[in-house]
Amino acid sequence: MGTASTTPVWRGGFGRLWAAAVVSKLGDSLRTAAMPLLAASLTADPLLIASVTACGYLPWLLFGLLGGAVADRVDQRRAMWAVDLVRGALMAAFALAVALGHASVALLMAVAFALTTLQTVFDNAATALLPSLVPAESLGSANARLQTGQQLAGTFLAGPLVPVLLVAGAAVPYAADAATYVLAALLVASLPSAGPERRPRKAGSTLRAEIAEGIRALWRDRALRSLCTATTLCNIGMGALIATLVLHVTGWLDAGNGGYAAAVTAYGAGAVAGGILARRLAERTGRIRSVFLAGCVQTGCLVAMGTVREPWATVAAMALFGFMGLVWNANQVTLMQERSPDGMLGRISSAFRALAVAGAPLGALLGGAAAAAWGLNTPALVAAGLFTLAVASLTPQIN
Template sequence: MTATTDAVAAKAVPDWRGGFGRLWTAAVVSRFGDSLRTAALPLLAASLTDDPLLIASVTACGFLPWLLFGLLGGAVADRVDQRRAMWAVDLVRGALMAAFAVAVAFGHATIALLLVLAFALTTLQTLFDNAATALLPALVPTEALAAANARLMTGQQFAGGLLAAPLVPALLLAGDAVPYVADAATYTLAALLIASLRTGAADRPPRPAGSTLRKEMAEGIAALRRDRPLKWLCAATTLCNIGMGALIATLVVHVTDGRQAGTAGNAAYAATITAYAVGGVAGGFLARRVAERTGRIRAVALAGTAQTVCLVLMGTVPVLGASIAAMAVFGFMGTVWNVNQTTLMQERAPEGMLGRIAAAFRTLAVAGAPLGALLGGAAAAGWGPHTPALVAAALFALAVASLAPLIN
């Protein structure tokens, strides 16, 4: 991938009318509800236990299904109508969230229930995310993929971080179940929007006689291994996800300095994740420009280097203001990484294999997150609440180093 190719892609923009506009709206609405839930769940977990390892286990269970079902989700996404798969999954997730909201409202929430919920939602997400990645190229031309990914991620960050995160403390004052009721409603609305999409039949090569899901999953892994840029990018992302698992699983403990989250802790946590979202939104506006100047791989390496510095700052300067500033830059660079990573995958995947390649990439990359979450919990319990940030910094530094073979 050259800087010249990046420049051509950067000038194209997707048409908001029709399919892309509805997909964008569905993604933004869904992320709004998801962010309410993901911000509220750690606080709920912290109110149920003061054990950092148990709190981190909730995050770990939210990643584990990718190891078990990620490849299967990609193979299914390449076989079925991706639009129908997405809206059906959202309806099921909405029903699960509504049931969970009832349990919280009547005081039946437990750590065990949080673990089951996290596992179930992510199991469904393995199909949804792979189908969404494969569906986007059917809605926008190839030269507009970078812009489409940037707009999707920017809108999601804006809705999830700037709109949803600051609302969490106020919604919790209205009732512990309110964030989960809102999440259930957004899943339903997103399902309706996706169901309204009108896309043509997927242009897929016919499957060979005797082809099975197991063989098709293996084909996705083999295709990823053959593609040198995607292979090394996957290795780097895996290392980063181990670090992210350690950081995110213990972020509420980091922000509250190891104490149970009360009203002040809730506000500090909301401010930190809001800063991350602000940075993410800004990154969405500039991700294509960074890639235009440097090329996609160099843009990813630059982003990872800056994120490493942010993590070192968080681990060595245990002050709330420093964490907020670091998370803002961390979010900016995270969007630069994600936009260019996703676009590169969509541009390089062979016809009819994007779902499986995306699944292989995500499964391998996400595989480290449960380990990272448990590692972060153990580090916080053994050496203090700010240690996981330093663990994450070391892993991000290794990730940047692993990209060296791709940088000429």
């Protein structure tokens, strides 16, 4: 059975939330592309350079669930613009430090850790706020449009801009990121003040108890539990694939840096197309079936990548993989918003995100070990096996 869906109205707040998300993603992408280059200019130690990236993941594991509980307690709109103003000030100070030659690896680690800690509140608040800005029947389309806009900004705008900004100065990408945070904060602050209703908290309720309540609610909902299990398995597979993709393309396929760039670009273009068509697919098949179908197709793409030793096959597979990845992500978030009990969406979304972040580095280690032991094409096949398990975990929900 299909799922009713209409196009979200850009007025009434959604357009401003979309613009804030896209602007913020552009700034984040500028920073994440420039920071490894800055780290490499400060040290040749691979472990230290990798530690900068790790500090960007660690807060989700330490504070992700706490960020979701906070997002359920507070006014999401105010939390989002306040967090973005703090992040803007932090990035402006960091840009000044870089411009004055005071950057260090320790400072990069501290900034990456602080930004992601604040992001745990912002992202969960944004997920919880969206259903109050669009009609229920427009949620799927709204999520697809948000993710498509972010994909465009992160892949096709930030990539060409980074070299241009670096020519102007090493600090410029970070100053631009600071400006995007401030602009996003202004856009969010202009949203309607009425947000989602929050249930009164029980007397004496603690954040720890509220986090546990959210986890129990996630576990009791069979569809969300299956979706969470499947998403975690897929993220482990994605970690294995992404961590070794450059070796797969330049080594096993012998396609060079140009082949790697083509594969990454194909993935981004496919994701944009997937965002455009995700709503129509959900209307025809239903949300959970759309996720199931996306997982099946992605499994086939991974098998093709691991068995067909032709650059064109990998480029085509990556395009289709990206297409279905956006279909999965948009419908996953929408299902979470539709099925979460009132006042608990922040905590449920934080559980999803914490597991997703935990899966990525685990998968990266798994992919590296598989490539070293059995060949550079095997991480794609390991990922295919994990995606198969993910699809299997969803099977009871589509009957």
